[in-house]
Amino acid sequence: MFGHMGQLGQLIATGMFIWAILPEWFHQQFRQFLEKYFVKLIGYICPYIKIKFDEYNDEHFERSKAYASIERYLSANSSDKAKRLKANVFRNCKSVVLSMDDYEEVTDKFKGVTVWWTSCITIRGRDEEERRSYRLTCRRKDREFVTKVYVKHVLDEGEAIALRSRQRKLYTNNKSGSVWDGYRKGIWSSIVFEHPSTFDTLAMDPKKKKEILDDLMTFSRSKDYYKKIGKSWKRGYLLYGPPGTGKSSMIAAMANFLEYDIYDLELASVKDNTGLRKLLIETSSKSMIVIEDIDCSLDLTGQRKDKKEDDEDDEKKKEKKKKKEGSEVTLSGLLNFIDGLWSACGSERLIVFTTNHVEKLDPALIRRGRMDKHIEMSYCCFETFKVLAKNYLDVESHDLFETIGRMLGETKMTPADVAENLMPKSNEEVAEICLKKLIKSLEVAKEVARLKAAMEDERIKAEEEEEEAEVDN
Numbered sequence: 001m002f003g004h005m006g007q008l009g010q011l012i013a014t015g016m017f018i019w020a021i022l023p024e025w026f027h028q029q030f031r032q033f034l035e036k037y038f039v040k041l042i043g044y045i046c047p048y049i050k051i052k053f054d055e056y057n058d059e060h061f062e063r064s065k066a067y068a069s070i071e072r073y074l075s076a077n078s079s080d081k082a083k084r085l086k087a088n089v090f091r092n093c094k095s096v097v098l099s100m101d102d103y104e105e106v107t108d109k110f111k112g113v114t115v116w117w118t119s120c121i122t123i124r125g126r127d128e129e130e131r132r133s134y135r136l137t138c139r140r141k142d143r144e145f146v147t148k149v150y151v152k153h154v155l156d157e158g159e160a161i162a163l164r165s166r167q168r169k170l171y172t173n174n175k176s177g178s179v180w181d182g183y184r185k186g187i188w189s190s191i192v193f194e195h196p197s198t199f200d201t202l203a204m205d206p207k208k209k210k211e212i213l214d215d216l217m218t219f220s221r222s223k224d225y226y227k228k229i230g231k232s233w234k235r236g237y238l239l240y241g242p243p244g245t246g247k248s249s250m251i252a253a254m255a256n257f258l259e260y261d262i263y264d265l266e267l268a269s270v271k272d273n274t275g276l277r278k279l280l281i282e283t284s285s286k287s288m289i290v291i292e293d294i295d296c297s298l299d300l301t302g303q304r305k306d307k308k309e310d311d312e313d314d315e316k317k318k319e320k321k322k323k324k325e326g327s328e329v330t331l332s333g334l335l336n337f338i339d340g341l342w343s344a345c346g347s348e349r350l351i352v353f354t355t356n357h358v359e360k361l362d363p364a365l366i367r368r369g370r371m372d373k374h375i376e377m378s379y380c381c382f383e384t385f386k387v388l389a390k391n392y393l394d395v396e397s398h399d400l401f402e403t404i405g406r407m408l409g410e411t412k413m414t415p416a417d418v419a420e421n422l423m424p425k426s427n428e429e430v431a432e433i434c435l436k437k438l439i440k441s442l443e444v445a446k447e448v449a450r451l452k453a454a455m456e457d458e459r460i461k462a463e464e465e466e467e468e469a470e471v472d473n
């Protein structure tokens, strides 16, 4: 027994001696060889596979997009399951994002498949730099599903969460061309978009409101449909109606509903058609491009149709006018902006025009396909009033409603005017006082309209008499 022990001791001692006299490179090779086969061996035995997502890839300084998406996905789906959390406040984000703390593990289930996520840190290099990563563990049998379906689901969902929580922007174009926005020159300048208008605060016929909401919802979910029918994923809205009927409020409500950015395009500040195209290219997806008061923006009415008929003098006059205004955008330039080849450069975009005079616009500009949906914003009807009364006074029914309903049927008053009357101006102004104020205003408006109509009748009568007198002479 002791003899065997002695032999073994000798063997070990010889082995150690040989190991000691072998060169360093041999040690390294041997170690690598062992590590490689050990990992392989574990791979054969272990029923799980692991996928690592690093926060920074070696060749990029930027934070990995996949890592950020996973972080958001996990904080939204598993932050209630993890026991130790980290709070992050991102730039461009409204809220605090909770994510798993280091070395924390959570379980996630998707379509019946269970996976495990671990947040890891490795210390690398001489500077002992901390490298973060997420490790996804799944069963070997689920490998195909996890790599092809689950990971895509996580990344898509993470991106969608980022979009939902970002701060939206209101952009406007600059007359001077481009502005320095801190790190690059841009042709749009922006502020944070925080308009409080929503479809709840917007007063209009509930049926019409629902129709618009359905339309917007369908649009935002129709990516594949637009691809199938061979159209770029955009839709044109024309909002028309008298001043103060809620066109601008509707635009803000639409942007809030769809969570889009707004590009408020001032046509008069655009130098020419090329400038218009540049602006278009610089807009992002999930946005609304708005041109307010399109009839006043430029002399676009009939520029295309009547071009040949215009005599030279007219052309010169127009040229001069355009030079004075500093804009040479033409109707055809604008038409191309809306649905020319370049308009397909982004996706999921609404183009919205507003006007007080729809009849002044060139039919080519507002034909379906360019302006797909025409929405009339009109004077306040009883249904509109009820929404305003609810929003402004918290009143859903009142004895005075009947009178107001009847009077609104007889008199044209814009929602802006009705809203102004309904808004309490002091603590003493209770709902009834405000409603009475509105009735008084409606009476005045009715009287003014009656006088105007009478004056107009008189004017027409006088003109007719004048004509008759001329004929007699």
Ligand SMILES: Nc1ncnc2c1ncn2[C@@H]1O[C@H](COP(=O)(O)OP(=O)(O)OP(=O)(O)O)[C@@H](O)[C@H]1O
Pocket (backbone or CB within 6 Å): 201, 202, 203, 204, 241, 242, 243, 244, 245, 246, 247, 248, 249, 250, 355, 356, 377, 415, 416, 417, 419
């Ligand atoms: N339909 C509406 N619902 C709720 N509020 C409205 C509505 N219409 C007008 N208002 C109120 O009146 C104000 C003016 O409305 P808004 O600016 O949307 O009108 P507009 O149609 O864009 O007018 P303009 O043609 O002059 O640009 C808004 O601030 C809003 O408070």
Ligand SMILES: [Mg+2]
Pocket (backbone or CB within 6 Å): 247, 248, 249, 292, 354
């Ligand atoms: Mg407006």
